[in-house]
Structures are given as C-alpha cells and as structure tokens.
Amino acid sequence: MSKDRIKVVVAKPGLDGHDRGAKVVAIALKEAGMEVIYTGLHQSVDAIVKAAIQEDADVLGLSVMTGGHLHIAEEVMDMLKEEGATDILVAMGGVIPSRDVPKLREIGVRGVFPGGTPIDEAVAWMQANVN
Amino acid sequence: MPDVARYVTDEKGRVTNVIYPSGIEIKECYGPEDLEAIGFDYEKDLGRPGAFPFTRNNFAGGYRSREWTTRQYAGFGTPKETNERWLMLLSAGQTGLNVAFDLPTQMGLDSDDPRAAGEVGRVGMAIDSLRDFEIAFNGIDMHKVGTGLTINAVASIMMAMYEAVAEKYGFDTSKISCTPQNDIIKEVLGRGAWLYDLDAAVKLIGDTIEYAVTAQPRTYPTSVCGYHIRESGATPAQEMAYAFLIANSYIDEVAKRGYDPNLFAGRISYNLNIYGNLWEQVAKFRAGRKVWATNLREKYGIEKDKDLMLKGLFAGGGSGLMKAEPENNIMRGAFYGLAAALSGAQSTALCSFDEAYSIPTPRSALLSLRTLQIIMEEVGLRDTVDPLAGSYFIETITKQMEEKIWAEMAEIEDRGGMVESVKDGYVGRKLARQAFEWEMGIERGELIKVGVNKYVTAQEEDVELHEYNEEWQTSQIANLKEVRRERDDKLVAEKLKALEGAATEGKNVMPYLKECCLAYCTVGEMSDVFLDVFGPYQEPNVI
Numbered sequence: 001m002s003k004d005r006i007k008v009v010v011a012k013p014g015l016d017g018h019d020r021g022a023k024v025v026a027i028a029l030k031e032a033g034m035e036v037i038y039t040g041l042h043q044s045v046d047a048i049v050k051a052a053i054q055e056d057a058d059v060l061g062l063s064v065m066t067g068g069h070l071h072i073a074e075e076v077m078d079m080l081k082e083e084g085a086t087d088i089l090v091a092m093g094g095v096i097p098s099r100d101v102p103k104l105r106e107i108g109v110r111g112v113f114p115g116g117t118p119i120d121e122a123v124a125w126m127q128a129n130v131n
Numbered sequence: 132m133p134d135v136a137r138y139v140t141d142e143k144g145r146v147t148n149v150i151y152p153s154g155i156e157i158k159e160c161y162g163p164e165d166l167e168a169i170g171f172d173y174e175k176d177l178g179r180p181g182a183f184p185f186t187r188n189n190f191a192g193g194y195r196s197r198e199w200t201t202r203q204y205a206g207f208g209t210p211k212e213t214n215e216r217w218l219m220l221l222s223a224g225q226t227g228l229n230v231a232f233d234l235p236t237q238m239g240l241d242s243d244d245p246r247a248a249g250e251v252g253r254v255g256m257a258i259d260s261l262r263d264f265e266i267a268f269n270g271i272d273m274h275k276v277g278t279g280l281t282i283n284a285v286a287s288i289m290m291a292m293y294e295a296v297a298e299k300y301g302f303d304t305s306k307i308s309c310t311p312q313n314d315i316i317k318e319v320l321g322r323g324a325w326l327y328d329l330d331a332a333v334k335l336i337g338d339t340i341e342y343a344v345t346a347q348p349r350t351y352p353t354s355v356c357g358y359h360i361r362e363s364g365a366t367p368a369q370e371m372a373y374a375f376l377i378a379n380s381y382i383d384e385v386a387k388r389g390y391d392p393n394l395f396a397g398r399i400s401y402n403l404n405i406y407g408n409l410w411e412q413v414a415k416f417r418a419g420r421k422v423w424a425t426n427l428r429e430k431y432g433i434e435k436d437k438d439l440m441l442k443g444l445f446a447g448g449g450s451g452l453m454k455a456e457p458e459n460n461i462m463r464g465a466f467y468g469l470a471a472a473l474s475g476a477q478s479t480a481l482c483s484f485d486e487a488y489s490i491p492t493p494r495s496a497l498l499s500l501r502t503l504q505i506i507m508e509e510v511g512l513r514d515t516v517d518p519l520a521g522s523y524f525i526e527t528i529t530k531q532m533e534e535k536i537w538a539e540m541a542e543i544e545d546r547g548g549m550v551e552s553v554k555d556g557y558v559g560r561k562l563a564r565q566a567f568e569w570e571m572g573i574e575r576g577e578l579i580k581v582g583v584n585k586y587v588t589a590q591e592e593d594v595e596l597h598e599y600n601e602e603w604q605t606s607q608i609a610n611l612k613e614v615r616r617e618r619d620d621k622l623v624a625e626k627l628k629a630l631e632g633a634a635t636e637g638k639n640v641m642p643y644l645k646e647c648c649l650a651y652c653t654v655g656e657m658s659d660v661f662l663d664v665f666g667p668y669q670e671p672n673v674i
Contacts, residue, residue: 015234015250017323020363020566026674027567038674041323042238044246066234067489067599071249097488097596115487116454116583118574 006130009057011039011048013064013072021093021115022063028119029061034126045075053085058130059111064094070103077108089129093117133366133569134407134451135578151411153368155531161523169530176421176530180516182436183428184421186529188475189440193516194507198226199471200478201503202279202444203496206231206256208603209610210267213256218270219493225500228271229279229444229480231255231490232289237324239285239658242607252603254490255281258289259611260651264296273297277308279354279444284326286313286353287335288657291644294347298649308349310400313339316377317356319553319668320562321363326658329554331665335640337384342641344395351400353381354443361404362450364566367415368532372539373558374401375426376549382431392431397438405467405474406451410528412467413519416445416474418533422540445476447499452482456582457594460484461498468503472512473519479503489596556671563673611653618651626650627660634664 010026012019019041026038039051052060060080064072069092080086091111092104101112110129113122133152141147149157158165178184181191190196203220205228206213217228232255235247241259242251251257256267273296280289290311297307315332318325325332336353343352357365357374365373378399386392403419405412423441427433447467452460464481471479481499483491491499506512519525543552552558572578579585630643630652647657 012323015238015240015246015324016254017318017325018321019323020321020563023563023674024567024570027563028570030674031567036674038672040670040672066250066254068249068253095487095489097594114454119570120574 006034006059006126007037007055007057008034008059008061008126009037009039009048009052009055010061010063011043011051012041013043013045013048013062013076014066014068015042016064016066017041018065019063021065022061025061025063025093025119025122028123029126032123032127045072045079049076049079049083049085052088053083057088059089059091059126062090062092064092064096067095069094069096070100070107073104073107073109089126091122091125093122133361133364133565135580136408136411137572137578151408151528152366153411153415153532153535154366155411155414155528155535157528161527163523165523165527169527171526171530176526177520183439184424185440186417186421187517187520189420189442189477191516193475194472194513195516198507198513199476199503200227200277201225201500202227202229202478202480203500204229204231204281204480205496207233207254207490207597208252208256208600209607210256210258210263212252212603214267214269216493216496217267220496220500221271221276223497223500224504227277227279227478230267230281232280232282233257234324236654237282237284239326239654239662241653241655242604242611244655249604251607253599257603257607258292259607259653259655260614261292261295261299261648262610262614262651264292265299268296268300273300273302273307277310280309280311283312283315283318283322284324284332285654285658286311287339287640288644288648288654290339290343290347290350290352291641292648295645295648304346305348307347308351309347310351310354311339312356312402313353314356314377316380316549316553317359317374319670320373320558321359325668327661327665327668329550329668331661332668333380333384333550334637335661336381337388338639338641340381340385340395340398341388341390341639343398344390346641351398351442353378354400354402355381356402358402358404358446358448360562362448364562364564364569366565367407367411368535369539370404371415371419371422371536373543373549374403375423375536376540376543379426379430380549386431392427393433393435393438396427396431396433397435397440401441401443403443403445404448404450405445405470405476406448406463409466409470409473410525411532412470413473413525414528414532416441416476417517417525417529418536422533422536442477444478444480445471445474446479447471447481449482449486452484452487453580453583454487455587457484457487459582460487461502464499465502465506468506469510469512472506475517485594485596488594492595492597494595554671556673559671559673614651614653622650623652623656627652627656630657631660631664634661
C-alpha cells in the first residue's frame with residue numbers, strides 16, 4: 001500500500017479529557033504533511049477502531065493519561081484483529097511508565113511514546129514505519 | 132504550558148533580551164524612571180494591603196494574621212482508602228481537603244457501568260451514592276475542615292451530596308463549607324470532563340450559586356480554573372483574563388434571575404496556576420487581584436471589600452514538572468511554593484514530583500506538604516506582607532501585566548464574549564496552537580528545561596509508583612449493589628421524577644438533587660436525568 005500522504009487517526013479512548021498532548025501531536029503530524037483526523041474526547045474503543053477503518057488510516061495514535069493503557073491497548077488490538085484490520089499501525093503516548101513499554105509492544109502496540117518523548121521522534125517513526 | 136522565559140543571546144552568549152510568555156520584555160536594569168514611565172501611583176496601583184485594589188494582599192496582616200491553607204489534592208480507590216489518606220494528611224497538619232474523584236464519577240457514570248471498567252478508583256475516589264460520602268467523611272469535622280470538590284459536570288450533584296452527608300452526621304449545614312470546582316467553561320477548554328449542553332451546564336452553575344446564598348452561605352459554589360486553561364496552552368495573562376471572563380459569565384447567569392451580584396459575587400473563588408518564571412507569576416497575582424477587584428466594582432457595583440478580593444487556590448502547576456530526572460521536580464515545587472508565598476496565596480498545593488509517572492505515593496504527597504510548611508515556617512515568608520512591593524522591577528511588570536490581562540479580556544469580549552468564543556472553538560484553537568508552539572520551543576532548545584533539553588544525562592528512572600488495586604473496583608461495585616438492594620426503589624423513582632420535572636421546567640435543581648441524594652439515588656441516575664433533559668455537549672473541532 002503506497003499513498004502520497006500518511007493518514008493518521010488520533011484518538012483519546014475512554015473517559016479522560018486531558019487532551020493537550022493529543023492535540024499537540026495532531027498539530028505536529030499535520031505540520032509534517034500528514035492527514036490527521038482527531039476523533040475528539042470520550043470515545044469508546046469500538047468507535048475509535050471503526051473510525052480508523054472507515055478512514056482507511058495508516059496509523060492509529062492513542063493518547064492515554066490515566067494509567068489504563070494496558071487495558072485499553074488490549075481492547076484495541078483485539079478489536080482490530082476481529083475486524084481484520086491489523087495492517088493499521090498502532091501507536092500510543094501518554095503517562096506510561098517504562099516498565100510497561102515492553103508489555104505494550106507485546107500486546108501489539110508498535111510505537112510507544114511515553115510523556116517526554118520528542119515529537120519529532122514520533123513523526124519520524126511514522127514516516128519510517130508506514131510504507 | 133507557556134512556562135519559562137525566552138532568553139535571547141548574542142554570539143558571545145550574553146543575554147540581550149528576556150521575553151516572558153505573556154509577552155512582557157524585561158530590561159537589564161530598572162530604576163525610578165521606569166515607575167515614572169508607567170505612571171506608577173502608590174495609592175491607585177497598590178494601596179495598603181487589605182484595601183482596594185488589593186494588589187498587595189487580601190489582608191492587612193498577610194501571613195501574620197493567617198497562614199495559608201494547604202490543600203493537597205488527594206483521593207483514590209474506594210471511599211475507605213481515601214478517608215485513610217485524608218486522616219493521614221490532616222494529622223500531618225494539612226488544614227483543608229481537596230477531593231480527587233475518579234473519572235467515572237466525574238463523567239456521571241456509576242461504578243458498575245461498562246464504560247467505567249478499568250477506571251473505578253484509578254485517578255481519584257469512586258462515588259456512587261450518599262453511602263460513599265458517609266464512609267469518606269467519617270471522622271472529619273465538617274464545621275472545621277473545608278473541602279474542595281474537584282469535579283465539574285456533576286458538581287451540582289456533589290454539592291447536594293456534601294450537604295446531605297453533613298446533615299446525616301448532625302452538622303449544621305449552614306456552617307459547612309465546600310468548594311466544588313464547578314467550572315464547566317474551563318472544562319471544555321482543558322481537562323475535558325464535560326457532559327451536558329454548554330448553556331444548560333452554565334445554568335446548572337447558576338443554580339448552585341443561587342442555592343448557596345441561602346442554604347450554604349459558607350460555601351464557595353464555583354472555583355473558576357485559570358489553572359487548567361494555562362495547562363492547556365494559555366499564557367499567564369490569558370490564564371487570568373479567561374478565568375475572569377468565565378466568572379463574569381456565571382455572575383451574569385445569576386444576575387439575570389434578578390439577584391443583586393452583591394449577594395453572591397464574593398462567593399466566587401479561583402484555582403490558579405503557578406509555574407515558570409518566578410517574577411512573572413508574582414506580577415500575575417498582584418495584577419490579577421487588582422483587575423478582579425476593579426472588574427467587580429466597575430462592572431457589577433460590588434461594594435464590600437471582602438467581596439472584591441481574588442480568593443482561592445494558587446497551586447503549583449503540573450505542566451512545569453518534567454518526566455526526565457523526576458527528583459528535579461522537588462526543587463521546582465519548592466520554587467513554585469515560593470512564588471505562591473511571594474504572591475500572597477491564601478490557599479496552596481503542589482503537584483508531587485512523581486506525577487508524570489502516576490498519582491502520588493503517600494511519601495511524595497507528604498513531601499509536597501512539607502515543602503509548603505518549610506516555606507511558611509522556616510524560610511521567612513511569613514515575616515512581612517508583600518515583601519517585593521516597591522521594587523522598581525516588580526512594580527513595572529505588575530503594571531504591564533495588568534495591561535496585558537485587560538487587553539486579553541477585551542479581545543474576547545470584542546468577538547462576542549467567552550461562551551461564544553468557546554463554543555465556536557476560537558479559544559480552544561488558540562490554546563492548542565500555543566501548546567504546540569511551546570512544545571516546539573522546548574524541542575528546538577529555545578526554551579530551557581534543565582535535564583530535559585539542557586545538561587541532559589541518560590539516566591534510568593527509578594520512581595516508586597502508586598499502585599492501582601483491581602480489588603477497589605470489585606469492592607466498590609459490591610457496595611453499590613448493596614445500596615441498590617437496600618434502598619427504597621419507589622422513593623428513588625419518585626425523587627428522580629421530581630428532578631426531571633425541575634430540570635425540564637428550568638427550576639433550580641439543587642433542592643431536588645439533595646432529596647435524590649438522601650434517597651440514595653446514584654450519581655449515574657441523577658446525571659442521566661440531566662443528559663436526557665439537556666442533551667450532550669457538542670465539541671468543536673479545534674485542530
């Protein structure tokens with residue numbers, strides 16, 4: 001699959017509304033020339049995965065601040081499998097202790113960007129991993 | 132977000148300009164000519180501490196007459212765990228409570244709602260019904276201890292429940308004092324725990340203010356949060372300007388019901404943010420007190436001195452704290468506490484150093500409290516009121532900050548006011564853009580955070596983490612099931628019906644909410660009534 005522009009769905013799963021990080025990343029990806037759809041707040045995993053599929057996204061970026069990242073990652077990956085959409089790359093950012101980074105990768109989250117990661121790193125990762 | 136100053140240097144590394152996030156440029160040296168240039172007038176610009184325009188302090192004696200209230204934000208798990216943490220903090224000398232609620236509670240969901248799974252008791256305490264408040268406030272003297280209720284969309288429900296629990300425990304409800312955060316406009320701009328249509332939500336805040344006038348005269352029914360607006364990307368000047376405009380919206384809501392603002396404007400309090408450049412923070416609070424008092428006097432004809440004061444929690448901001456080298460945040464917290472004291476904060480709190488990792492452990496929460504106590508008891512911040520007054524530098528930038536705040540207010544008023552500018556996404560877009568630019572400034576190394584983009588060492592984090600216990604969810608749901616089993620279902624249905632009627636007819640819902648609480652209606656049931664009657668808020672796209 002080769003496209004001119006990388007398409008990213010940025011989402012905040014669950015009840016948390018601390019969305020500055022998600023918005024900053026969304027703006028940065030846009031500035032880097034990607035097409036960005038921000039789903040807005042209080043989205044269910046179901047709605048987020050459907051949006052990513054419907055938009056034919058290359059990347060699904062999730063922002064989680066509450067500590068519920070492992071739980072949410074599992075749900076998202078299960079649902080992507082169910083929908084046969086595992087070609088969508090999943091990335092996650094937020095309040096993520098480093099001990100959980102390998103766990104998230106094991107669950108299938110390909111890009112993990114804990115708070116404090118330079119945004120350029122996330123942008124470069126997407127450019128390198130979407131072909 | 133906009134945090135430290137921007138330092139412009141020449142090729143030799145000499146600082147040629149310093150620009151504060153609010154846009155004030157700092158000179159190398161200040162003198163009497165600067166005070167003359169801004170037309171500084173002691174009586175008009177400062178006045179005595181404790182007198183209009185309160186630039187220097189709300190009280191003549193500063194911290195000699197009253198120490199600040201320390202109010203660490205705390206709550207997690209079930210009401211039982213939270214009650215234990217509160218009793219620990221109170222016995223360590225903390226003087227007020229500041230309740231953290233979990234996300235399901237903030238979003239009007241019961242703990243057994245499928246959408247709450249994994250979040251029950253995680254970032255705060257889970258509250259489903261009055262039974263939970265009975266456990267949480269057990270052993271707390273509700274006449275002596277005031278309580279901040281950090282909740283917004285369903286704040287009216289919590290304020291009613293607070294009164295209900297006080298009544299159950301035999302306290303005189305006219306003597307209790309709570310400060311529900313109850314600022315829905317800021318919730319839309321930052322933090323995001325909104326639920327109902329914005330106009331209806333503003334009306335609900337009007338209900339709480341109107342109700343407090345007679346039923347809870349010692350309560351501060353709303354705490355307007357510049358804090359979260361700043362965390363979302365506002366400059367210090369915008370933080371104050373937007374908070375004042377939001378407060379004016381709530382005053383207007385109650386005034387249009389026929390109440391004289393002199394009856395309630397003095398009960399509005401604030402939650403404001405402290406991080407970044409020390410001097411800019413001090414100027415912000417000194418100018419802020421003057422702008423707010425002037426706004427209340429000129430716009431609303433507020434007369435009494437005590438009603439003109441800018442009251443509230445001036446607290447150390449989370450955004451200034453960094454994930455890299457977390458112990459550095461202990462030092463940052465101490466300087467934010469110093470800024471709070473130099474600014475004459477009445478109530479204060481600090482984020483704990485480990486909050487970029489998880490919610491604080493008992494050890495880190497205590498360390499924050501101790502930091503504030505050391506500032507007040509050991510270092511000398513209690514000695515004299517407004518110690519920086521008269522400094523050529525501080526007085527000049529205080530005046531410049533005042534002008535910035537008025538200008539930011541005028542910009543929003545000129546385009547139709549705060550509610551409109553939030554609804555159409557104007558303010559949200561501006562904040563998101565500024566947050567992005569700030570982040571880029573850090574990444575490009577133009578704005579310095581030590582250990583983050585300067586003097587960086589590759590260091591492994593070693594932070595003791597607060598652990599979430601899955602058991603809390605299980606036991607909270609079991610307690611909720613028991614409440615549902617024991618309560619009088621007929622009474623519950625009747626009280627919810629009455630609440631629906633009141634909401635539909637536009638009556639003040641507070642007395643109805645209290646009745647619902649006393650009948651053990653759940654937060655989810657009461658919130659669903661509002662959601663049905665008012666409809667959900669529609670978020671504008673700000674990206």
